Amino acid sequence: MDLVALERSRLIRQEALRLGFDEVGFASATELKEDAAFLKEWLNRGYHAGMDYMSRNFEKRTNPQKLIEDAKSVVVVLQNYFPPKKEGLKSGLKLAKYAYGRDYHKVLKKRLKQLMTYIQSEISDEANGRFFVDSAPVLERSLAVRAGLGWRGKNSNLIHPRIGSFVFIGEIILNIELPSGEPIREACGGCTRCIEACPTGALVSPYRLDANRCISYLTIENKNEIPDHFREQMNEWFFGCDICQDVCPWNWKARPHKESDFVLRSEFQQMTRDEWSQLDENTFDEISRGSPIRRAGYQGLKRNLNFILGQ
Template sequence: MKATLIERARERGFDVAGVTRPDAVPEAKARLERFLADGAHGDMAWLETTAARRGSPLALWPDVRSVIMLGMNYGPDQNPLDILQQRRRAAISVYAKGDDYHELIKARLKEIARWLVANAGGDVKVFVDTAAVMEKPLAAKAGLGWQGKHTNLVSRQFGSWLFLGAIFTTLELPTDEPVSDSCGSCRACLDACPTAAFPEPYRLDARRCISYLTIEHKGPIPRDLRAAMGNRIYGCDDCLAVCPWNKFAQAGREAKLAARDALRAPKLADLVRLDDAQFRALFTKTSIKRTGRDRFVRNVLYAIGNSGDASLAPEAERLLDDASPLVRGAAVWALSRLKSREEFMALKRDDEDAGVREEWDAALASPLP
């Protein structure tokens, strides 16, 4: 039954699959508690509110007897770091350039789960990323790979590029052996991080992670981290892309996850002009859509400030009057990087929002070009 199940998963687009027990990661609870105690989750309060269920699959569903972990390769067809040299264009994380993986993978998991129930009985639940499930340590125990020093899963066959999904079942299935950690003395992922988000190997401080900052963080991004963002406007692939195990990686075979042409290297000047309706239209069916227009344009303005291209200043200047205080504040910072002190001071205006006024004050108090 297990062999047939795995074959069925491959037919539905999954590249790897394995089985583990729900109690296979007893250390997960303590690791999560330390992460939360350190405050490394930032303002992702949902990690705290779901901590009790997240610590173990049995806490989430006491009836589960086997956890089927599946991985779908989304390897890029080009080096995702190349775009970082094109400062007038936006760097978007590989996973976000195609259709939203949550919807695609969950639909496939449900198909496989229904087949399993029809052919073997039992009860099932399926999960993709948004539930209180610690997919990466479970995937490691199921033999899909190991958690690297960047805390992400690494596969000998697919490198760092696997989307994960889980099927919990009340069936007792044979388990797979975990894969041994093969990072060795390598520090490539740790050293590549632009914002030093790894306090030590195998530990991440999300508060310094560009993926967290550009996607989850709702307010202005801390000023001391903005310059390091470069032109990364949604997510960051640096620690994934530099992993030496990617030498075995291959481009993903699922067409719906492939990068859309419009998102491969979009111009900052085009993205910063998006209003809410245009934002929703451009990013329909992508994971980017959930961040909302204001946070997205905030990120684009930081990238414009980092571009060093004064011809982009008018785009930021136009947004000094945007309806969103978050956008107005980011526009102030961008202009402080692109305008001379005299030009910048000539733009100074009072703002009803305290946060935007703080941006003006901070910019004027720091050295300007």
């Protein structure tokens, strides 16, 4: 890799950190062949449940060059969202940490747009590409691994050795050359805490998640009723689930984020079980404005609460 590309990556990294991202890496935009084989097997087993979109645009999903014309490199950024230990819902109900504050898509996209503008104005006027945050057929975790930002843990999440796994991933696919990072060796070792802790058995084996059994899928993406046999296994999770991350030793020493947008909303924190139980559509619209919980919608969230609270 020439010195120009190395200097470009240094400047891009510097600007990304200045904008507030917690880590930055670079990957080649070539086909992800091993990941394509893994994805095909996962889909064939039906582990994607009702997420039919995962089976669409297979070539684009596994090859950035099919998504962006003349793609050569990918800038991958991580944003820590691990909250302070003291944060939690007084009701005792459980909400995935990524949904504590503002929708991460909005936060990361704003910064990625600023980073893209910087690249085009300060790095190369020939630079062209697109940025994504969980919004296109992109294997984000695979690109993060290729960029040297961590490894795929047995819970199927990206694990960064310093930040842990409570991270959002964003990327910019570009038509300019940048040096690709060195992959980090997987460091889960013989640990199987995540597999053992999953109450529904969704982690059927290391690295393989069956979404049909996953609390996160059942409470967010799932459009149907939650099967009754999961009633005693939900552990009060009404939107998403963090169990397989909470038990991971790599998160035990993770530092809390410093992002005001990800702080637990006071409404979520203060609401009683009765208030959650009696949640109406107008109140939902008020408390969910700009929040990830809107993904489930009022009916979906009400279904989850009724299921957990036995109503």
